[in-house]
Amino acid sequence: MWPIGHASVAYLLYALSTRSRFDGPPGHGATVAVGFASQVPDLIDKPLAWYLGVLPGGRTLAHSLFVLVPLSLVVYEFARQRNVEEYGVAFAVGTLSHTLLDAFPILWNTETPWEALFWPLLSPGGVSGEGAPTILGLFRDSLGQPYFLSEFCFLALALYVWRADGYPGLGPVIGRLSPA
Secondary structure (H helix, E strand, O other): OOHHHHHHHHHHHHHHHHHHHHOOOOOHHHHHHHHHHOOHHHHHHHHHHHHOOOOOEOOOHHHOHHHHHHHHHHHHHHHHHOOOHHHHHHHHHHHHHHHHHHHHHHHOOOOOOOHHHHOOOOOOHHHEOOOOOOHHHHHHHHOOOHHHHHHHHHHHHHHHHHHHOOOOOOHHHHHHHOOO
16 A cells, blocks of 8 residues: 555544544644554665665564554553653554555455564565565556555545544644744
């Protein structure tokens, strides 16, 4: 899944979570946290695998539930101690939704690598030794795939919900840009 898909689904899940728990939209800081966290697995794994060659694939360390669950608990506890526990919840939703979305295509394509969820206990499946692909190559390979096209539907829905929620995460930015 591409960054827009991960961010869109993470926001939708987090917005659903805040509506069910607080009967309100996400806050500004937590929205930024969920958006950032939705990219964390790729921000860690891709450079370490593709450019530094430290990991066996671009979906290993930071895509593993053995890493993400404890990391999410540590971030939650850190945030809780600072009275911003919602940031910890947002982080967990962002990172965990990312790795689960990457494995989701197993439902219709049995050759989709899902083993990364349990790395290093299991090998990373079809992602080993993949090298550094080009953005254009990845984009070309994605065109026409229903999963790739669904990301634009998730993006449209997330933008709709984000607008209805009052653009959380953007408010402080707009406030700084507005003339006094």
